[in-house]
Amino acid sequence: MPYNTIQYAESDGIATLTLNRPEKRNAISYDLIEDVLAGLDEAACSRAGVLIITGAGNAFCSGMDLENLKQLGGRTHEQNLQDSETMAKLFRSIYDFPKPTIAAVNGPAIAGGTGVATLCDFTLAIAEAKFGYTEVRIGFIPAIVSSFLIANIGEKRARDLLLTGRIFSTHEAHALGLVNEIVPLDQLLPRARELAGQLLENSPASLQATKALLAAYKHEKLDTDLRAAIRENASSRRTADFKEGIASFLEKRKPAWNR
Numbered sequence: 001m002p003y004n005t006i007q008y009a010e011s012d013g014i015a016t017l018t019l020n021r022p023e024k025r026n027a028i029s030y031d032l033i034e035d036v037l038a039g040l041d042e043a044a045c046s047r048a049g050v051l052i053i054t055g056a057g058n059a060f061c062s063g064m065d066l067e068n069l070k071q072l073g074g075r076t077h078e079q080n081l082q083d084s085e086t087m088a089k090l091f092r093s094i095y096d097f098p099k100p101t102i103a104a105v106n107g108p109a110i111a112g113g114t115g116v117a118t119l120c121d122f123t124l125a126i127a128e129a130k131f132g133y134t135e136v137r138i139g140f141i142p143a144i145v146s147s148f149l150i151a152n153i154g155e156k157r158a159r160d161l162l163l164t165g166r167i168f169s170t171h172e173a174h175a176l177g178l179v180n181e182i183v184p185l186d187q188l189l190p191r192a193r194e195l196a197g198q199l200l201e202n203s204p205a206s207l208q209a210t211k212a213l214l215a216a217y218k219h220e221k222l223d224t225d226l227r228a229a230i231r232e233n234a235s236s237r238r239t240a241d242f243k244e245g246i247a248s249f250l251e252k253r254k255p256a257w258n259r
Contacts, residue, residue: 001042005032007056008039014196015048022057027065028112033090040093049204050196051097053120054104054189060129061113069246072237080234087112087233088144088226094119095148096215098208100199104192105129106185110167115145118152118178121211124192125170126185131178132167138255139245141236143229147222153177 007018017039019026026032043051055061075083094101094116105125109117114131117123133149135142142149142162150158153176161168173179183191199207236242240258248255 001038003035003039005029006035006039008042010043010046010048012193012197013047013049013200014052014193015043015046015050016052016054017043019053019055019061022055022059024065025059025062025108026055026057026113027062029065029068030086032065033086036090037093040097044098049099049200049207051099051101052104052189052192052196053094053101053116054192055106057107059107059113060103060105060109061116062108063111063113063134066250070250072246075237077234077238080237081230084144084230084233088230091115091119091144091148092222092226098211099204100196100207100211102192102195104188105170105179106188110134111140111142112145115148118173119148122181122195123173123179124181124183124188124195125173125179126188127170127182128185129170129173130167131170131173132165133161134165134167136163137165137245138249139236139239139242141232143233143236144226147225147229151218151222 005019005021007020009016017036019032019036021027021029021032100122101120102122102124103117103120105117105123107126107128108130110130110132111134114133117125117131133142133145146158146162149162157176170179170182174182181191244255244257
């Protein structure tokens with residue numbers, strides 16, 4: 001099917017979903033979320049046995065789109081809840097995808113982009129990529145992604161990344177276990193396809209059953225955590241800090257928090 005914000009291709013049993021807004025550093029827009037969800041459905045129903053997710057241009061995904069940020073201040077609580085549910089659906093759809101997934105991180109993956117990159121089964125990244133859960137720096141709450149992050153790296157390390165909102169390197173991401181391999185840019189997609197080829201040698205039924213089993217271990221807790229995260233994410237958008245954080249970001253100035 002035709003897409004506006006992604007490219008989708010299949011070859012040799014491998015589906016490749018490319019975030020395709022290079023002029024916006026592949027920022028997450030409502031349209032992009034819709035396209036990614038549709039692309040995931042297409043890959044799940046296809047004969048491809050492995051999915052690779054990557055980005056066009058020099059970035060993997062730079063977080064939320066600027067135009068969407070401008071709109072957030074005028075949205076109702078019900079609309080904010082719906083937005084939060086949609087973001088949770090995006091992350092959950094990647095995390096629960098029935099076939100093995102590989103993120104080929106070709107550049108910065110920030111905020112929601114870090115979520116997309118690290119929720120895949122395997123994350124390959126170039127040394128120059130950057131990561132960061134930067135939501136607290138502009139009055140957001142990294143509620144939804146925190147549900148997954150704590151399970152990945154433990155509470156103490158998650159607190160560091162989520163409370164500081166700092167940018168961290170591919171090497172630190174690798175040390176934390178968020179990145180599996182550091183790969184030169186010219187070898188990134190070839191290595192992703194090589195890994196996909198290794199996975200395709202395994203039993204498709206066993207791969208899908210193993211993924212389903214791993215997801216089932218955390219299914220109930222993740223459901224509970226995400227429900228709470230969606231509520232908190234939506235509620236945070238009504239705070240003075242959120243409004244100031246968005247305004248300062250758009251005006252390219254330091255936020256003046258009310259302490």
